[in-house]
Amino acid sequence: MTTTRFAPSPTGYIHIGNLRTALFNYLIARQAGGKFILRIDDTDKERSKQEYIDQLQRDLEWLGITWDRMEQQSTRLDLYHDAAQKMRDMGKFYECFESPTDLDLKRKKQLNMGKPPVYDRAALGLNDEDKNDLRKTHDGYWRFMLDHERIEWNDGILGDLSIDAASVSDPVLIRADGQILYTLASVVDDTDMGVTHVVRGSDHVTNTATQIQIIKSLGGNVPSFAHHSLLTDAQGGALSKRIGSLSIKDFRENGAEPMAIVSMMVALGSSQPVVLGNSIDELVANFDLKNFGSAPTKFDPEEVERLSTSWLRAAPLAQVESDLSDIPPEHRADFWAMASQNVEKRVDIKELWDLISKPITPMIDEADKEFIETAMSLMPVGPWDDTTWKTWSGAVKDATGRKGKELFLPLRKAIMGREHGPDMGKFMNLKGRFH
Numbered sequence: 001m002t003t004t005r006f007a008p009s010p011t012g013y014i015h016i017g018n019l020r021t022a023l024f025n026y027l028i029a030r031q032a033g034g035k036f037i038l039r040i041d042d043t044d045k046e047r048s049k050q051e052y053i054d055q056l057q058r059d060l061e062w063l064g065i066t067w068d069r070m071e072q073q074s075t076r077l078d079l080y081h082d083a084a085q086k087m088r089d090m091g092k093f094y095e096c097f098e099s100p101t102d103l104d105l106k107r108k109k110q111l112n113m114g115k116p117p118v119y120d121r122a123a124l125g126l127n128d129e130d131k132n133d134l135r136k137t138h139d140g141y142w143r144f145m146l147d148h149e150r151i152e153w154n155d156g157i158l159g160d161l162s163i164d165a166a167s168v169s170d171p172v173l174i175r176a177d178g179q180i181l182y183t184l185a186s187v188v189d190d191t192d193m194g195v196t197h198v199v200r201g202s203d204h205v206t207n208t209a210t211q212i213q214i215i216k217s218l219g220g221n222v223p224s225f226a227h228h229s230l231l232t233d234a235q236g237g238a239l240s241k242r243i244g245s246l247s248i249k250d251f252r253e254n255g256a257e258p259m260a261i262v263s264m265m266v267a268l269g270s271s272q273p274v275v276l277g278n279s280i281d282e283l284v285a286n287f288d289l290k291n292f293g294s295a296p297t298k299f300d301p302e303e304v305e306r307l308s309t310s311w312l313r314a315a316p317l318a319q320v321e322s323d324l325s326d327i328p329p330e331h332r333a334d335f336w337a338m339a340s341q342n343v344e345k346r347v348d349i350k351e352l353w354d355l356i357s358k359p360i361t362p363m364i365d366e367a368d369k370e371f372i373e374t375a376m377s378l379m380p381v382g383p384w385d386d387t388t389w390k391t392w393s394g395a396v397k398d399a400t401g402r403k404g405k406e407l408f409l410p411l412r413k414a415i416m417g418r419e420h421g422p423d424m425g426k427f428m429n430l431k432g433r434f435h
Contacts, residue, residue, distance in 0.1 A: 262280055
């Protein structure tokens with residue numbers, strides 16, 4: 001069975017880059033009728049917060065992304081320690097004691113000598129007495145010993161990849177303070193949970209190479225890996241510098257539509273155009289990783305706003321009915337027919353309903369007072385209906401000789417109290433029911 005996962009760290013709010021990873025894995029699982037796992041990487045006790053986990057769940061559900069299983073890595077620490085001990089017993093896991101300063105000096109020396117800045121495995125030369133002496137002043141941390149061979153895999157987006165393990169430092173899997181790091185926890189969980197496909201950002205390519213060796217050393221099955229391009233800002237700069245303003249929570253609070261976001265994310269960086277869907281299920285059938293390339297992908301937050309407005313204006317009544325709860329049911333269809341082409345965000349719906357349901361303060365310029373007095377004297381007798389605007393404006397035109405903007409704008413301002421807004425015929429028809 002196809003099984004994918006999304007494994008965010010709850011150290012902040014999920015942002016647009018995280019979402020892309022979550023969405024790709026979700027769509028692959030749903031397309032294959034498989035399972036999608038939400039796995040919270042909360043092994044960093046100091047930075048992980050429950051509020052971020054709660055908001056993550058709300059954001060994903062708002063976007064239509066549901067999960068079949070949820071796990072928190074903080075409850076699975078025994079599994080990681082068991083795996084660590086297994087690697088120790090195999091001679092694949094060794095304790096190191098260099099400080100960050102020591103390592104930095106080593107890297108600089110290697111670079112000055114024209115060598116790659118790879119950990120030199122000096123810790124392997126320590127005997128038990130040396131280690132015991134070092135432990136008296138500070139705890140050691142643990143590295144996985146890579147086999148110095150080429151690590152190859154066929155990437156679902158990038159194609160055939162190959163990395164020489166000798167060019168990579170042995171990865172640290174457990175910190176000196178005992179914290180289990182991402183690479184170890186991810187490998188153990190992917191193996192234990194039967195994850196078959198892993199899609200993530202291209203910044204994980206080297207990490208994938210080391211994980212493949214760790215998975216094999218623990219006797220697990222290597223998933224199919226795919227690495228999507230990273231998002232940049234509209235000028236091609238690093239998106240991470242603006243990540244604080246690009247959280248899904250912020251987009252939601254600023255009036256973005258969930259389907260606009262996911263429709264954009266499922267196409268961004270691919271050869272396919274953005275096609276706005278009515279539900280996330282509509283996006284499943286046509287999703288294909290082969291449509292995506294490796295080039296950095298520009299992301300423009302303003303495009304989310306434009307797509308959100310387009311989606312909202314095309315939305316059928318059923319999609320917005322929850323926002324029309326203050327409107328009598330018998331008037332909702334006519335109201336949305338009037339309002340739909342005049343909203344940019346859902347908050348605009350209430351403002352338009354207030355125009356219908358509440359008294360309006362006319363806007364009448366001094367130069368138009370006499371014109372409006374004449375116009376009001378020509379208002380058809382009886383309740384306003386769908387013919388009132390055309391009949392009335394036509395009569396005013398004949399009586400005053402005004403036409404075009406000089407005719408219609410003062411009438412709109414007098415009746416609607418604003419210069420821009422819905423179609424006047426539809427507006428007066430609805431307003432007449434509450435006038």
